[in-house]
Amino acid sequence: MANHSSASSFGAPSPYLAFMAARAGRALRPEEQAEYEQLLTAWADFRHPS
Template sequence: MPASPGPTPPPPTIDQANAAIRDFMRARSGRALRPAERVEYERLLRLWAEAMRAELTTAA
């Protein structure tokens, strides 16, 4: 029997998302991103946007 998916984890906080983006970019020393790195950067940006939406929803 296949395992059922667990509950979806909550989105990161804005501070966590910002820290992840800063750490990611700092590790690249300001150089241009490679294609695979661009994909990861875009994923991090989506997490940040999700965190922003969650905060706005909570605030409203």
């Protein structure tokens, strides 16, 4: 069974989680919204493959 933890195969945090950690405690700026949506979609697809 695959390990779908928050870390990549190299032990680094996922790009989505790193993006969110860098912005913890504040709202996303408008220019960050598109990147957030792309990373969230990729993370969700990885966590829950169809």
